[in-house]
Amino acid sequence: MLHHIYEQIIIIPYRNRKAHLDIFINNAVPLFRKYLSPFKVVVVEQSDDGRLFNRGKILNVGFNEYKDKTKHIFTHDVDICPKDRCVSQLYNKIYSTDIMGIYTSYWDTLGGIIRLDVDTFEHINGYPNTYWGWGAEDKALQNRAETYGKTISKNMLSNDPNRYDYFTIYDDIKDNVHNDDFEFRQMFEYEFFQQLGHDSKVRCCRSSGLNNLEYTVIDRYDLDIDVDYIMVKI
DSSP states (O other), rough: OOOEEEEEEEEEESSSOOOHHHHHHHHHHHHHHHHHHHHHEHHHHHHHHOOOOOHHHHHHHHHHHGGGGGGEEEEEEEEEEEEEHHHIIITTHHHOSSSEEEEEETTTOOOOOEEHHHHHHHHOSSSSOOOOSSSSHHHHEEEHHHHTTTOEEEEEEETTTTTTHHHHEEOOOOOOOOOOHHHHHHHHHIIGGSSSSSSHHHHEEEEHHGOOOOOEEEEEEETTTTEEEEEEEE
């Protein structure tokens, strides 16, 4: 029988955000110790090889490396730092849905901070690996969840007037560049995907994700007793 070491794994997709990461480790990790133990924060850094950032694939890597050590995962942006009342009220919230959005966009996506079971993430095949640059991978995850009939609940949206009572939110560092297929994938996930039949949606979900994930671990060490760091080439 599989022994799960941690109650939850918190995966942070990362590149070029050291100031935000330092703040997160100094402020959020002590709250996780207070309310979430046993847990592990996993920082997955994409190597700087000249390619655009691929948030979805990096999160797939973190999941693949730790899926056998927990039942639950968080996908967690590093520039959204939860406060005490947030972790105590929302991160530990009992819920009856497959996926819980803790802090997500008002554009009806599953970005920001979400919590879901390992089995759910594996069933929907994670994120597409092919979305280089900023945008659309969060909508793709929601589309996949809905295709497979997963139930979703959301606690706080990014336009909630009370959000600063629960989070410290930092400004984008202007890394939201994208390549030539950005407009296509945005249009596909927001408009075209909904027009597909169920079988076509499933084929799309299976075309790229956990089932064909490839990467190389370049480095691995502890940033803190409760924080693992992995650098990967994707």
